[in-house]
Amino acid sequence: xxxxxxxxxxxxxxxxxxxxxxxxxxxxxxxxxxxxxxxxxxxxxxxxxxxxxxxxxxxxxxxxxxxxxxxxxxxxxxxxxxxxxxxxxxxxxxxxxxxxxxxxxxxxxxxxxxxxxxxxxxxxxxxxxxxxxxxxxxxxxxxxxxxxxxxxxxxxxxxxxxxxxxxxxxxxxxxxxxxxxxxxxxxxxxxxxxxxxxxxxxxxxxxxxxxxxxxxxxxxxxxxxx
Numbered sequence: 001x002x003x004x005x006x007x008x009x010x011x012x013x014x015x016x017x018x019x020x021x022x023x024x025x026x027x028x029x030x031x032x033x034x035x036x037x038x039x040x041x042x043x044x045x046x047x048x049x050x051x052x053x054x055x056x057x058x059x060x061x062x063x064x065x066x067x068x069x070x071x072x073x074x075x076x077x078x079x080x081x082x083x084x085x086x087x088x089x090x091x092x093x094x095x096x097x098x099x100x101x102x103x104x105x106x107x108x109x110x111x112x113x114x115x116x117x118x119x120x121x122x123x124x125x126x127x128x129x130x131x132x133x134x135x136x137x138x139x140x141x142x143x144x145x146x147x148x149x150x151x152x153x154x155x156x157x158x159x160x161x162x163x164x165x166x167x168x169x170x171x172x173x174x175x176x177x178x179x180x181x182x183x184x185x186x187x188x189x190x191x192x193x194x195x196x197x198x199x200x201x202x203x204x205x206x207x208x209x210x211x212x213x214x215x216x217x218x219x220x221x222x223x224x225x226x
Contacts (some may be wrong), residue, residue, distance in 0.1 A: 027133045028053040031103055032191045033153070035074050035086045037175065039183040046076035048198040050088065052099055054133055065130045067099045071197045073153075073217045075205055078179060081161060083205065084170065086188065087154040087216040091169075095215075097153065104132055106145035106190045111135045144191040149173065152188055154216065164208050 034047040050071025057066055074086040090097040104111070108126050112118055116132040119125045126132050147153075152172050159166035168178065175183045202209045202217050209217070 025134065026053070026055040027137055029136060030193050030195060030197065032189075032193045032195060033074055033086060033098070033102070034189045034191065035076050035084070036186040036188075037076060037078065037084065037183065038186050039078060039179070041182075043186070044076055044078055046074050048072050048074040048086075048201075049193060049195045050098060051197045052103070054130065065133065067096070069099050070199075071218075072199060072202055075201055078183075082179070083157060083161070084175070084179075085156050085217065087156060088218075089154050089216045091152070091154050093154065093216070100130070101151060102147065102153070103136065103190055105151050106147055107136075107139060107143065110139060110143070114138050139192055141192050141194055144189055147188040147190060158206075161206060162208065164206075164212055164214075167214075 028051065030049050030051050032047050032049045034045060037044045048071060050069055053068040053070075054065050069088065071088070073088055076084045076086070078084060088098040089095060090101065094101065104126055111126060111132050112124070114135045116135040117127040119127050149172070155170040155172045157168055157170055157178065158164075159168060170178055172185045172188075175185055202213075206217075
């Protein structure tokens with residue numbers, strides 16, 4: 001009986017330690033989000049580079065991916081003091097947008113062709129879980145693609161850059177409703193890059209930002225996903 005008890009105790013202690021020694025995979029890449037607008041025949045363009053990192057860890061319910069985002073939103077200056085911001089969330093305020101949705105759907109065809117699992121009921125769309133992550137590592141630097149409008153980030157502007165409460169959400173397909181005639185969004189792209197992460201620009205444009213930040217303008221956090 002004592003021997004059986006000792007075996008149980010050893011298993012209880014050793015099993016979690018064994019999990020800790022398992023080399024779980026880690027994936028990381030920098031991606032550049034670029035917004036291009038045409039106004040009065042002139043092209044305006046701005047970009048922001050974010051770093052995405054994923055690692056798999058043991059949880060009480062099994063294993064889960066932990067995803068981290070570091071970087072800032074895109075700030076496109078159209079006229080002096082007039083900015084269009086492309087946030088790190090989508091129009092539904094999905095906090096996992098820039099971390100999981102954007103790149104996955106821009107490079108969906110390439111990832112599926114490399115063997116990434118598809119949805120059970122639609123072989124042309126990537127599965128909902130994070131099994132696509134290992135295939136991102138197979139894509140080369142410089143790989144670039146356009147976002148479809150249904151996967152656009154959330155766009156905002158400020159009536160007054162000095163007033164945080166003057167924030168206004170913008171329909172990217174109807175920029176003329178806010179910025180006047182002869183303006184349109186040409187494209188939104190994502191590119192895999194080795195350029196450094198964009199940091200510090202929000203503080204230069206919005207003087208209230210360090211004291212009262214808006215999370216979707218800047219990210220440096222880690223969250224868990226299945």
